[in-house]
Amino acid sequence: MASKFQVLTLTEAAAxxxxxxxxxxxxxxxxxxxxxxxGGCAGMEYDMSLVEEAKPGDDVIEDKGVRIYVDPSAVLFLLGTEMDHEVTKFRSGFVFRNPNEVSACGCGESVSLKAADADGFQPANAPG
Incomplete structure (x- = not known):
């Protein structure tokens, strides 16, 4: 299924x-x-898994040579999110810069999200 909106973008490090x-x-x-x-103390957690077979309704994003599959129930919570991968002295992992994030717990493992207003987003192929 082609994405109407650019739900998620990836940095080079994430890709x-x-x-x-x-x-x-x-x-x-x-x-x-x-x-x-x-899950988590803030109410929601990002979830990732390998895809062997696409599910009906998946939003498929192709960015920087990789494919990301987004479950339809998560699209409004992820609209406008940038996915990065950071490596520090003490940890490495994916980081989500999500404009729909209301708050996060102190440990950074869970977040509170609100659904995006889809009317505020332009289709990915629309002229700027």
Missing amino acids: GRVREIIENSDKDALGLRVGIKK
């Missing part, structure tokens, strides 16, 4: 890490699924 995960997987992965699930 590189997604590519590594897919290439090093022992499965025949098509890409990475990004979604949200209930």
